[in-house]
Amino acid sequence: MSNKEAVTTSTHLKRFYYPLDRAVEKPFNWRQMTRLLQYIKPYSKTLLPGAMVAMFVSMLVRLIVPIMIGQVVIERAIRNEDRNLLTSMVVLIGFLYLANYIANRYRIKLVNILGQRTIHDLRKQLFSHVQRLSHNFFDKRSAGSILVRILNDVNSLQELFTNGIINLLMDILMLLGIVIILFALSSQLALAVLVILPIMFYISTKLRRNIRKTWQNVRIQKSRMNSHLNESIQGIRITQSFSQEKENTEFFNGVNSDNFETERLAMKKSAYFGPFVEMSNAVGTVILISYGSHLIINGTIQIGDFVSFAFFLGMFWEPISRLGQIYNQLLVAMASSERIFEFLDEQPNVEEKADAKSFTDMKGSIEFDHVEFSYDEDRIALHEISLNIKAGQTVALVGHTGSGKSTIANLISRFYDPTKGVVRIDGHDLRDMRLDSLRNNISVVLQDTFIFSGSIMDNIRFGRPEATDEEVIESAKVVGAHDFILRLADGYHTEVEERGNILSAGERQLLSFARALLADPRILILDEATASIDTEAEMKIQKALKKLLHGRTAIMIAHRLSTIREADNIIVLENGKILEQGNHDELISYRGEYYGLVKSQFEMLDVL
Numbered sequence: 001m002s003n004k005e006a007v008t009t010s011t012h013l014k015r016f017y018y019p020l021d022r023a024v025e026k027p028f029n030w031r032q033m034t035r036l037l038q039y040i041k042p043y044s045k046t047l048l049p050g051a052m053v054a055m056f057v058s059m060l061v062r063l064i065v066p067i068m069i070g071q072v073v074i075e076r077a078i079r080n081e082d083r084n085l086l087t088s089m090v091v092l093i094g095f096l097y098l099a100n101y102i103a104n105r106y107r108i109k110l111v112n113i114l115g116q117r118t119i120h121d122l123r124k125q126l127f128s129h130v131q132r133l134s135h136n137f138f139d140k141r142s143a144g145s146i147l148v149r150i151l152n153d154v155n156s157l158q159e160l161f162t163n164g165i166i167n168l169l170m171d172i173l174m175l176l177g178i179v180i181i182l183f184a185l186s187s188q189l190a191l192a193v194l195v196i197l198p199i200m201f202y203i204s205t206k207l208r209r210n211i212r213k214t215w216q217n218v219r220i221q222k223s224r225m226n227s228h229l230n231e232s233i234q235g236i237r238i239t240q241s242f243s244q245e246k247e248n249t250e251f252f253n254g255v256n257s258d259n260f261e262t263e264r265l266a267m268k269k270s271a272y273f274g275p276f277v278e279m280s281n282a283v284g285t286v287i288l289i290s291y292g293s294h295l296i297i298n299g300t301i302q303i304g305d306f307v308s309f310a311f312f313l314g315m316f317w318e319p320i321s322r323l324g325q326i327y328n329q330l331l332v333a334m335a336s337s338e339r340i341f342e343f344l345d346e347q348p349n350v351e352e353k354a355d356a357k358s359f360t361d362m363k364g365s366i367e368f369d370h371v372e373f374s375y376d377e378d379r380i381a382l383h384e385i386s387l388n389i390k391a392g393q394t395v396a397l398v399g400h401t402g403s404g405k406s407t408i409a410n411l412i413s414r415f416y417d418p419t420k421g422v423v424r425i426d427g428h429d430l431r432d433m434r435l436d437s438l439r440n441n442i443s444v445v446l447q448d449t450f451i452f453s454g455s456i457m458d459n460i461r462f463g464r465p466e467a468t469d470e471e472v473i474e475s476a477k478v479v480g481a482h483d484f485i486l487r488l489a490d491g492y493h494t495e496v497e498e499r500g501n502i503l504s505a506g507e508r509q510l511l512s513f514a515r516a517l518l519a520d521p522r523i524l525i526l527d528e529a530t531a532s533i534d535t536e537a538e539m540k541i542q543k544a545l546k547k548l549l550h551g552r553t554a555i556m557i558a559h560r561l562s563t564i565r566e567a568d569n570i571i572v573l574e575n576g577k578i579l580e581q582g583n584h585d586e587l588i589s590y591r592g593e594y595y596g597l598v599k600s601q602f603e604m605l606d607v608l
């Protein structure tokens with residue numbers, strides 16, 4: 001089955017399929033390989049030397065023993081019936097094999113630790129780097145595709161780091177050693193036996209390439225299945241609410257069957273390889289026996305050499321077949337590492353200057369000075385925005401969906417930099433300031449509050465990890481969350497699973513207020529939650545809000561008139577431009593867009 005076939009079997013599943021992560025392997029590239037090897041460098045003085053010594057010991061034993069058997073045991077001890085020599089040789093060979101066993105165990109242990117450490121380091125570096133990247137990086141990618149890189153791509157390097165690199169070295173040296181010895185023992189016999197090598201190489205390369213392709217398909221299918229599962233579980237509530245379980249199951253069955261089919265094919269093809277290597281071995285042995293015995297009879301070689309030769313020939317196919325496997329690993333590693341390095345080379349758009357200053361005692365005045373911004377080159381999200389927000393003021397941003405409200409909030413937190421113009425806080429251009437000192441002074445409360453898995457206590461403490469339990473409880477009391485928290489099974493220690501599904505929308509909102517209050521920011525950005533909250537909860541939230549806003553600069557993306565009315569300044573946006581601004585009374589008397597908005601809300605209430 002070709003790549004294309006495998007991918008299009010379930011065409012309805014295109015959405016679970018990340019084009020970025022398609023290439024499963026890439027041609028070998030030295031520059032990339034050198035970069036990969038850098039990850040082993042920290043262990044070049046600790047784990048690597050031990051593994052190399054162990055590898056050499058084991059190689060030496062495996063090369064010496066067959067020679068000892070041929071030259072000493074057969075040609076001297078047996079031929080001369082020297083029992084003493086025979087006994088000491090048996091003991092010596094026994095010891096050598098024991099040394100080989102110890103060296104192998106030691107090598108495997110060290111190489112495993114080496115592989116795991118490098119993978120651990122790489123994943124750590126990748127995660128902390130990705131975490132620092134700017135919002136625009138995440139805008140362009142699905143969470144699934146980022147997940148695939150941090151998990152699957154890094155995993156696929158593990159095999160290379162654990163066994164691949166050391167085995168590669170060992171197999172190349174071993175093969176070289178065997179060929180030299182075979183020719184030294186009998187060049188005639190070596191030539192005769194190795195005649196099948198090019199044929200075997202040709203067939204095995206073809207076979208391997210074919211097998212590799214089928215495994216590529218398996219990986220693509222697995223990646224799709226992961227993505228589908230991820231989306232299905234995350235979106236289970238929507239699926240159930242639209243009664244789409246049956247369709248969803250059909251989707252899953254589709255991917256599952258594709259996965260089964262490709263895996264079955266891959267297994268079937270892989271099963272040819274082992275017997276093929278054995279077959280080559282058998283052909284080699286037949287040539288060895290027929291031609292070798294002829295050479296013994298006419299006295300060209302001795303029996304001892306013949307026996308050693310047979311031993312080495314038996315050892316010859318193993319490194320050859322393993323080298324093919326390592327080559328595959330290398331190609332897969334090339335594709336994975338290219339994607340990993342692409343992430344690592346990605347620089348945050350929002351950069352911090354080397355001499356960036358910190359805010360000390362931020363007051364919280366905000367200024368937009370002729371700010372223009374676009375997410376994409378072809379669409380401007382904010383046009384020439386100029387506004388002044390005094391420290392401690394509450395400003396409501398009002399406007400139709402897509403008018404640019406969240407964009408303004410994003411620029412204040414410096415999740416993006418303006419394309420033109422300057423955003424200032426306390427008179428400082430944000431681009432001159434340290435990001436942590438800016439964001440430590442800002443709390444963002446989003447409409448869809450993100451609750452992390454952990455206890456209620458941990459979740460409130462998120463913005464200020466050093467806060468004491470008493471401080472957490474106090475902030476929950478201030479925003480009126482204390483009562484509902486006490487009603488939960490374990491109070492503040494109740495475990496809320498990822499996204500806080502056990503809490504109601506209003507409770508989640510109160511929790512996020514407590515979180516914001518505890519962080520004690522100078523600037524608060526609130527994306528107002530609306531629809532899901534009943535009147536009683538809304539009143540509670542309004543009360544909580546008052547406490548939260550007290551003494552801070554607040555930017556509210558407001559939908560409810562009750563909130564907007566209280567704001568010191570209301571900014572009405574349309575298509576990224578400021579249409580009008582002023583307080584409620586001023587804007588009502590102006591009878592513009594805002595007036596229309598208020599009127600339509602009242603009309604709606606009348607209808608109700």
Ligand SMILES: Nc1ncnc2c1ncn2[C@@H]1O[C@H](COP(=O)(O)OP(=O)(O)OP(=O)(O)O)[C@@H](O)[C@H]1O
Nearest residue numbers: 139375376381399400401402403404405406407408
């Ligand atoms: N990450 C993004 N990448 C590209 N375009 C974006 C992105 N976020 C928003 N936009 C676009 O920028 C414009 C302003 O969006 P913004 O989110 O600021 O609107 P909003 O007023 O907050 O809308 P809403 O009330 O629906 O939240 C819209 O046209 C939107 O499509």
